[in-house]
Amino acid sequence: MIAIETKQLKKSYGAVPVVKGIDLTVEQGEVFGFLGRNGAGKSTFINMLTGIIHPSSGSFSLLGVEGGDDSVKKDIGVMPDYANLYGSLTALGHLKFFSALSGRPASKAECMKVLEKVGLEMHANKKAVKFSFGMKKKLGIAQAIIHDPELIFLDEPTSGLDAEAVLHIQKLIRDLQKSGKTVFMTSHNLDEVEKLCTRIAIMKEGEIVKIGTMDELRAFYRSSITVKLKHSPIPISEQAKLREWLESAGTSLEMNDSCVTITVDDEQKIAEMVRAFQQCRVDVYRVHVEEPSLEDIFLEQ
Amino acid sequence: MYEIGKREFVSLFKSFKSIMIIAILLATSYYSAKFASFIVTELTDVEDIDIHYFGLLGLIVLFGQLFIMGLSHDSINRELHERTMRFLVTRTSRVSILLGKFFGILMFWFVCLLTSFLLISIFAHKLDLYIFSQTMSLLTFQIALTIFVSVLIPKPSFTMFLGIVVGILVPIMGFWLTLTENVWVSWIKYITPFYYLDQDGYTFLVTFLFSGLLLFAAGLIFNRRDC
Known part of the structure; x- marks a missing residue:
């Protein structure tokens, strides 16, 4: 089954094209890596798929549901680039709020299990305002998976994390794949993408310039x-x-x-x-x- | 929608704000009645009872917009500005977010107003549901206007400033338009809630229609906005 399908998806800000008509298909169960330099249009592409911004033209579908249909939102998890958490809420409070908002309220035990997966179990009752950058990042990942979504978008999930935390998150991504979830991630850590991703796309100036498995790219x-x-x-x-x-x-x-x-x-x-x-x-x-x-x-x- | 509304309601209610607002509503009601009795000694029993509630309605008419703008001017644009909105729009529809915010704020004011009315009824010996409904209709309009401004203007610092201006100007303009005989501008009174509040009967219900239109317009803008 196809998890993500885009057809000539474009985004322009005024006369400046940021994403120039992308055709992409991601199968369910894949860990798909999206690579590109800063400003290549990776985050804009993810933001269009997740409903944060609107495409200028083109179409897309997620898990077989046409883009713009909110019914798919309960089945997707998103860790956006540049998003703040609610300073007054604890880590546990965030997970309870977001899971309920997704229509799948999680119990305290379920929230604790997810916090344990990202290594935040010791800080469950700490308010997010007191969190370090790395802790916020981990909580961002936790909120993306709390409602057990089928398709998970992770925008640079390990940037700014220490080595131990990176390994922790990489293991989490592997576990997600083993359980049949589709992960669409961007990263600047090329080793990480090489290790984790089943397929990779390289984006440059708003276009995909190369796409394939690691072996296919190597062969090329x-x-x-x-x-x-x-x-x-x-x-x-x-x-x-x-x-x-x-x-x-x-x-x-x-x-x-x-x-x-x-x-x-x-x-x-x-x-x-x-x-x-x-x-x-x-x-x-x-x-x-x-x-x-x-x-x-x-x-x- | 329910979760967003609950969070908005709780965040407004858990602070000192709610106690302060109930205290202001009560004090205004009590002292307006006391002052009215002092200057007009020959009030009938009915007038004596109503003056408590009229004082409260007067307060909402004059300062309600200012209060609501002060508390909730950034209910939408703060989330856009700090990008917490990204977590919301990826989980639920934009209409749900907007309505959740609206009903959360409305519920806060409903509870504050109801508490005040119940407390006033102790010394007024009557619960005036008609004035309560009129006051709620006006509050609904004021909340919808606040949400509209918060969606229209993405900068919270600007809506804070604008909130004060709108909060002061809206009632002044509303009353002036209701009372003026200038044919060039007097027609505008039909699109303000103050004219309908001044009418007898249930014409004040038109205010709910205005609130709906404001929310609809806010929804159209919000649906087109990138977060």
């Missing part, structure tokens, strides 16, 4: 596979021949007595390289292949 960018070979000393008589072969096989060649680093555009070249070394009576001890990370792919955009 495999034009830059960096290979490091550790080898036995190259006989002097073979050095020129081997260098000539390597220079024709790839780019960014670095050679020393026991190691060669080279960037090739095809996996086949790795096997050919090992054979070339063997033909030159050089033993290859170790081959290290550095595949493009999400960071490399992201920076290339």
Whole structure:
């Protein structure tokens, strides 16, 4: 079943287009990562889907319900970017209020369970005005899942959190996926997206420039596979021949007595390289292949 | 809607505000009766009873808008400004938010007014439901106007200033329009609640229609607004 479907979704502020007609489909059960630099239009896109702002044109549906139909709101959870909590309410008070507002009032035990999931159980009765930035962020996530929604939007869920809290939230996102929920998240933490997301979209200047699974993105960018070979000393008589072969096989060649680093555009070249070394009576001890990370792919955009 | 209304009601009621408002309503009622008896010694029994309630109605007519604006001018735009509205609009419809806020404030004033009327009835020996209904109709209009202003103007600091201006000008203009014979402006009295309050019978019920129109207009604006 399709969790999110958008057709030519656009948002402009005056004459300035912020989101330029996005077509996107997210299947139920996916953890979908949305990447892009600041101002790329990620939050605007999420805000349109969640009803915070209105699209200028285009259409979308969430869980099969047409955009603008409020009946779907009870099935979605949202942690918006830049949202304040009610200073006078406690963490528990927030969860009770928001769950009731979603039409699924949570008991105190249920609220405590969710607070435990985000690591706030010790601060259940503390007013939000006394919360640190990280605690507010955790409570923001807790309120997004308190009513057990099917589709959860998390706008930079781990930014500003300490390492322990990040692991906590990452585990929570994995648990949500295991229980069949769909998570649509944005993040600046590329490692996190790489670890958690089943599919990724890279957004640039209001458009999706690349979309796919991590493997698909890697395959697309495999034009830059960096290979490091550790080898036995190259006989002097073979050095020129081997260098000539390597220079024709790839780019960014670095050679020393026991190691060669080279960037090739095809996996086949790795096997050919090992054979070339063997033909030159050089033993290859170790081959290290550095595949493009999400960071490399992201920076290339 | 119920949850938003409950939260609005509780946040207004749990502070000192409610006690202060009931005290002001009571004091005005008591002293207006006492002062009226002092300057007009020959009041009939009926007039003597009604003067308590008229004092209260007069207070709401003159200062009700100012009180309501003072307490609730930012009921919508504060949430927009601080972006707590984002949590609300992602959970429920905008109409529910608007009506929840409206009924929360209305319930607060209903309880304050009812308490005052019940307390006044102790020394007036009568509970005047007609004046109570008139006062509530006016309060309903004033609350709807406050919600409308709070939706129309996104800055709470500006609505605070505007609240004072509107709170003072609305009753003055209302009375002037009701009494003036200037044909160019006197027609405006038909779109103010004061004219209908001045009429006998149940014409004051028209005020509820105005409240509905104001809320409808507020809803149209709020539905188009980005949060």
